[in-house]
Amino acid sequence: xxxxxxxxxxxxxxxxxxxxxxxxxxxxxxxxxxxxxxxxxxxxxxxxxxxxxxxxxxxxxxxxxxxxxxxxxxxxxxxxxxxxxxxxxxxxxxxxxxxxxxxxxxxxxxxxxxxxxxxxxxxxxxxxxxxxxxxxxxxxxxxxxxxxxxxxxxxxxxxxxxxxxxxxxxxxxxxxxxxxxx
Amino acid sequence: xxxxxxxxxxxxxxxxxxxxxxxxxxxxxxxxxxxxxxxxxxxxxxxxxxxxxxxxxxxxxxxxxxxxxxxxxxxxxxxxxxxxxxxxxxxxxxxxxxxxxxxxxxxxxxxxxxxxxxxxxxxxxxxxxxxxxxxxxxxxxxxxxxxxxxxxxxxxxxxxxxxxxxxxxxxxxxxxxxxxxxxxxxxxxxxxxxxxxxxxxxxxxxxxxxxxxxxxxxxxxxxxxxxxxxxxxxxxxxxxxxxxxxxxxxxxxxxxxxxxxxxxxxxxxxxxxxxxxxxxxxxxxxxxxxxxxxxxxxxxxxxxxxxxxxxxxxxxxxxxxxxxxxxxxxxxxxxxxxxxxxxxxxxxxxxxxxxxxxxxxxxxxxxxxxxxxxxxxxxxxxxxxxxxxxxxxxxxxxxxxxxxxxxxxxxxxxxxxxxxxxxxxxxxxxxxxxx
Numbered sequence: 001x002x003x004x005x006x007x008x009x010x011x012x013x014x015x016x017x018x019x020x021x022x023x024x025x026x027x028x029x030x031x032x033x034x035x036x037x038x039x040x041x042x043x044x045x046x047x048x049x050x051x052x053x054x055x056x057x058x059x060x061x062x063x064x065x066x067x068x069x070x071x072x073x074x075x076x077x078x079x080x081x082x083x084x085x086x087x088x089x090x091x092x093x094x095x096x097x098x099x100x101x102x103x104x105x106x107x108x109x110x111x112x113x114x115x116x117x118x119x120x121x122x123x124x125x126x127x128x129x130x131x132x133x134x135x136x137x138x139x140x141x142x143x144x145x146x147x148x149x150x151x152x153x154x155x156x157x158x159x160x161x162x163x164x165x166x167x168x169x170x171x172x173x174x175x176x177x178x179x180x181x182x
Numbered sequence: 183x184x185x186x187x188x189x190x191x192x193x194x195x196x197x198x199x200x201x202x203x204x205x206x207x208x209x210x211x212x213x214x215x216x217x218x219x220x221x222x223x224x225x226x227x228x229x230x231x232x233x234x235x236x237x238x239x240x241x242x243x244x245x246x247x248x249x250x251x252x253x254x255x256x257x258x259x260x261x262x263x264x265x266x267x268x269x270x271x272x273x274x275x276x277x278x279x280x281x282x283x284x285x286x287x288x289x290x291x292x293x294x295x296x297x298x299x300x301x302x303x304x305x306x307x308x309x310x311x312x313x314x315x316x317x318x319x320x321x322x323x324x325x326x327x328x329x330x331x332x333x334x335x336x337x338x339x340x341x342x343x344x345x346x347x348x349x350x351x352x353x354x355x356x357x358x359x360x361x362x363x364x365x366x367x368x369x370x371x372x373x374x375x376x377x378x379x380x381x382x383x384x385x386x387x388x389x390x391x392x393x394x395x396x397x398x399x400x401x402x403x404x405x406x407x408x409x410x411x412x413x414x415x416x417x418x419x420x421x422x423x424x425x426x427x428x429x430x431x432x433x434x435x436x437x438x439x440x441x442x443x444x445x446x447x448x449x450x451x452x453x454x455x456x457x458x459x460x461x462x463x464x465x466x467x468x469x470x471x472x473x474x475x476x477x478x479x480x481x482x483x484x485x486x487x488x489x490x491x492x493x494x495x496x497x498x499x500x501x502x503x504x505x506x507x508x509x510x511x512x513x514x515x516x517x518x519x520x521x522x523x524x525x526x527x528x529x530x531x532x533x534x535x536x537x538x539x540x541x542x543x544x545x546x547x548x549x550x551x552x553x554x555x556x557x558x559x560x561x562x563x564x565x566x567x568x569x570x571x572x573x574x575x576x577x578x579x580x581x582x583x584x585x586x587x588x589x590x591x592x593x594x595x596x597x598x599x600x601x602x603x604x605x606x607x608x609x610x611x612x613x614x615x616x617x
Contacts, residue, residue, distance in 0.1 A: 015466060027221045074378040
């Protein structure tokens with residue numbers, strides 16, 4: 001993962017659950033099959049209510065224009081389906097910024113390395129709108145809103161940082177000698 | 183000062199080979215059972231093969247339990263292919279525990295199948311590729327949901343790195359009033375603490391009212407721990423637990439109990455007599471109101487099924503209320519497993535089987551066991567809300583589009599409330615019919 005993530009933000013609310021990220025009718029797609037991984041990306045966030053003016057991935061497209069999602073609290077609640085972070089990653093999402101994450105989703109982000117889960121105290125999703133440019137500096141733990149010039153801090157990742165830096169649970173276990181080299 | 187440990191901490195310490203663990207510690211634990219199903223199994227197998235090689239073997243054949251249950255009765259070819267992927271893997275690895283939809287071993291919903299078939303034992307550690315794996319803490323074990331990547335890791339190593347959760351304790355003493363069942367209790371708690379109120383915490387349920395509940399009702403409570411963000415739900419094992427488990431497996435197990443001086447992040451105390459039948463209105467499981475105070479809500483459908491509300495006890499509650507009465511909206515009866523479906527034709531109330539009671543009340547013919555419409559699923563799924571239906575349901579989630587179309591609405595309720603509401607076509611407090 002690069003240490004600077006910059007791009008347009010897609011803004012959502014609180015409690016975005018896994019059914020809204022990837023509805024159950026698409027779960028027959030198997031993420032480890034490359035064509036189906038791509039297809040999962042095209043359906044990312046398709047379960048959001050129709051009040052959202054824009055789709056995360058435009059109709060007929062496979063990738064999103066928004067590499068950063070900005071949500072509120074409890075992002076990713078609900079099911080343990082790994083299809084959720086995978087659909088976001090497959091669509092081209094690099095990071096999700098939220099006030100808090102549901103833990104299985106958070107864990108699945110880290111285990112897969114698909115998207116970077118970034119927590120902030122600042123309620124960015126109430127301050128910016130879809131399309132605003134954002135820059136996340138992972139080393140300096142800051143998020144900057146380019147248009148408004150506002151910068152806020154991100155929370156420390158704690159013990160999972162070591163797992164992220166290793167590249168996921170498998171590499172972490174290989175580095176520590178717990179399982180053999182691939 | 184040395185503090186005691188909670189039941190969750192003791193099970194995790196035992197599984198990590200330590201004397202003591204503390205909340206927040208990251209530890210490697212040994213798994214006893216890994217469960218997967220048709221939705222996450224193929225992806226888990228994909229990760230397992232990618233990381234450990236095409237010829238890798240699972241860590242313990244007896245430890246892997248595969249239960250296809252989500253997308254079984256559908257014409258969708260991709261879903262059929264996924265079950266074939268599981269079959270092929272079971273054959274290749276020679277796994278003894280596979281409940282194949284193609285033959286008489288088929289069971290249905292994984293979270294009801296696991297205890298029925300003796301895979302749930304107190305003191306053990308269960309990881310499952312399904313968030314409702316937390317159900318099984320009801321029998322005094324540590325059980326939690328994980329993603330495909332972590333499951334692929336467990337499949338190859340029998341281990342997983344986890345953070346020890348702090349525990350929140352819910353003590354409920356007294357006697358629940360008639361008409362109040364486990365579903366009302368857990369919905370009330372979720373309503374009180376919110377859908378993120380127990381994020382990454384163990385939710386421990388105790389007190390005389392919990393002890394008085396049957397094993398199945400305890401499962402309903404732990405099942406929805408995830409709806410408050412909980413890592414696991416847990417209830418100390420007792421004579422009922424041991425009798426239930428002993429009837430289904432000969433395997434040895436250990437019972438763990440929280441110490442008197444265990445440390446809790448928070449303790450909530452409730453008086454059982456103060457509970458009333460409740461519902462969770464769209465679009466969140468914490469949008470909880472008393473059934474009697476939810477307003478005049480017109481319904482199109484009533485749905486009784488799933489790991490949360492499709493166990494035998496749930497159908498007994500529904501039948502008790504529907505007996506000799508007529509529903510006025512489409513009412514779906516979806517037994518969770520083949521064993522439950524079988525019991526619908528055997529268990530009688532006043533001489534009539536549960537299935538007879540449902541059909542005479544005007545419900546749709548009981549369906550084949552599976553997860554069915556609880557999570558929407560493929561468009562031809564039985565009971566799926568394909569339009570703008572308003573459905574009162576004994577299931578577990580009511581986020582937008584949960585049971586199918588984004589235009590549909592799900593209202594979560596107990597089997598009593600779902601049955602009473604089927605009689606009136608409006609959200610109804612079941613106590614009106616249970617006097």
